[in-house]
Amino acid sequence: ETGVTQSPTHLIKTRGQQVTLRCSSQSGHNTVSWYQQALGQGPQFIFQYYREEENGRGNFPPRFSGLQFPNYSSELNVNALELDDSALYLCASSPRTSGNNEQFFGPGTRLTVL
Amino acid sequence: EDQVTQSPEALRLQEGESSSLNCSYTVSGLRGLFWYRQDPGKGPEFLFTLYSAGEEKEKERLKATLTKKESFLHITAPKPEDSATYLCAVQRGSQGNLIFGKGTKLSVKP
Numbered sequence A: 001e002t003g004v005t006q007s008p009t010h011l012i013k014t015r016g017q018q019v020t021l022r023c024s025s026q027s028g029h030n031t032v033s034w035y036q037q038a039l040g041q042g043p044q045f046i047f048q049y050y051r052e053e054e055n056g057r058g059n060f061p062p063r064f065s066g067l068q069f070p071n072y073s074s075e076l077n078v079n080a081l082e083l084d085d086s087a088l089y090l091c092a093s094s095p096r097t098s099g100n101n102e103q104f105f106g107p108g109t110r111l112t113v114l
Numbered sequence B: 001e002d003q004v005t006q007s008p009e010a011l012r013l014q015e016g017e018s019s020s021l022n023c024s025y026t027v028s029g030l031r032g033l034f035w036y037r038q039d040p041g042k043g044p045e046f047l048f049t050l051y052s053a054g055e056e057k058e059k060e061r062l063k064a065t066l067t068k069k070e071s072f073l074h075i076t077a078p079k080p081e082d083s084a085t086y087l088c089a090v091q092r093g094s095q096g097n098l099i100f101g102k103g104t105k106l107s108v109k110p
Helices: none
Strands: A005-007 A010-013 A019-024 A031-037 A044-050 A053-057 A064-068 A074-078 A087-094 A109-113 B003-007 B010-014 B019-026 B030-038 B045-050 B056-059 B062-066 B070-075 B084-092 B098-100 B104-109
Touching: A005 A087, A010 A019, A019 A087, A019 A109, A031 A074, A031 B098, A044 A064, A044 B098, A074 A087, B003 B084, B003 B098, B010 B019, B019 B030, B019 B084, B030 B070, B045 B056, B045 B062, B070 B084
Parallel strands: A010 A109, B010 B104
Antiparallel strands: A005 A019, A019 A074, A031 A044, A031 A087, A044 A053, A064 A074, A087 A109, B003 B019, B019 B070, B030 B045, B030 B084, B056 B062, B062 B070, B084 B098, B084 B104
């Protein structure tokens, strides 16, 4: 069974640029959630996708957007990057079955904005 | 407002010295409480899910318990490889997202 994978591992961008991060969900999982984790903080929920539709969003501006594909993989896009966007971006997948709410995380993408 | 508070922020133990980590929460309609382990620069690793007060789960040297207001992660006779940040998160009944605490950074010295 393949776990959650994310790419790239690290990324360096400058202010104002745009970035796309990618996530492949664990086999059998149809729900993907994205989180932002600043240094020394817990992960903060960005949004969740279920069957290619956004299914909940945290307190993040519209320049954070996402997609989910028919194979349940997902992308996180961030436009007009700001210095505060520097963080570890985590993708988590879950099976979305009744009574099974565990979310399994990928290794993350470390984004540095200069 | 939903909130998760973990204490202490950091904990240093000697190998074999048992202790507990605390997670206090306020949330309407708790769907589940989750414990994760996170190594530096890595994604969180799932440990436990607890669904109702009184529930307990164990895995090797770790035991998680849940009351109506808090959860404890008990570590028995820890080893240096248990050093990590332990994250607690709650999930509300109507939503799928996790609300995390800031974590407890555990260091176990040989």
